[in-house]
Amino acid sequence: MDNQDKNSRPAVMERVRLLTRAMGHRPLACVRTYGCQQNVADSERISGMLSCMGYDFTDRTEEADLVLFNTCAVREHAELKVFGNVGALKGLKAARPDMLIILCGCMMQQETVQQQIRSKYTHVDIVFGPSMIPELPSMMEEALITRNRVFTRRERPEIAEDLPIVRESAHKAWVTVMYGCNNFCTYCIVPYVRGRERSRASAEILKEVQELVRSGYRDITLLGQNVNSYGKDLEGEMDFSDLLAAIDRMDGDFWIRFTTSHPKDCSRKLLDTMAASRKICHQLQLPFQSGSDVILKAMNRHYTAEDYYGLIEYARRVMPDVVVTSDVIVGFPGETEKDFQRTLDLIEKVRFDNLYTFLYSKRTGTRAAAAENQIDEEVKKERFNRLLAAQHPICLAKNKEMEGRDYTVYVESVSKNNPECLSGKTSGGKTIDFPGDAALIGQFCKVTVTRAKSWSLDGRLKECQHD
């Protein structure tokens, strides 16, 4: 075996498998994921590698031989929760020094966090950021052989295409099309912890989608921090609209969704492609963040409220059934009552199907965190409550419009609200609960909406479309 073979990922994984066999039982791994869908997709690759290294999985840290937290840096609250949960593992590690405790994800790419883990959480064995996931086997090998702690903030620019995957669901799947972000919105930590935009080759994405469809997946979501700029970093590569169109042309009965879009890069070509397709869902998650042009400029968003509204108007013209959702931040530094009023005006004008509302939270290292004109917490909360009060009736009215109508849904699971019911998702991404046999999970069905509430929809099965 030459050096290259010895250091190949499969060879390293096999050596780790032999090392863990010495435990005398099949080792158990507990993988916990915090934050966004990208982290969920990353954890599926982590679990794939752990499975190749001989691990089975458990939800209980108490019985795990390896505990891995895949962390999120987007909100302070999530970070505090991780520190609390890591601290709680100290006793387990003291009782079983052979176990491995691994922390990865966006939070772990930050220097201050790594310093804190080094000095205060000495029971943690391995720490690394999101781009180093493919190096997990070699870091584990080093920690298991030397018993040294392994910390790295190195960024790995290349995309690893050959990682094994253990998918969370047998019905819906996530496919990452690009990593990182170039936008540097002034409130956001992502470009600092996930690095610059790196697109996967379209041939690899198409191959992965094809394999998923062949294995029976029928609801596939393309992921990226800013999917609309897919391909811009690769010479001669297709753009995101053409990638979607290529997937749409594939044989098979499936739906394709995508997230997240940036209004400055969301083109009319993309909306036309969605409108003309058979398989691309009519679901548009397009964060607007603020209705004030002054705040949008301070956020470095590169569009105006008018530009945003123009996009939504166009999307609704070409896709009258499109479901539009968005993200909004309340209390960004310098936000005046007038700026906030513009946000409320935009909400009334657009009438979003749903809104993900966030109180501005300082992220160390971002430009907005250093701004002097921070907003008082009480003012933020008061505006936040007014925002919820404005959106609530819109959500209800939008759902009420669905009453009595038939929708094709992809049946995802047994309902979380009622074990007698199933949950199905419409092309627009709305969930309808309806009584039905669990054998329908993973199928497309037609459902009539019988009752609409602000945050949920009840329905009745009309017909099962594909047996």
Ligand code: SF4
């Ligand atoms: S587009 Fe802006 S908000 Fe989204 S990940 Fe990039 S920097 Fe963050």
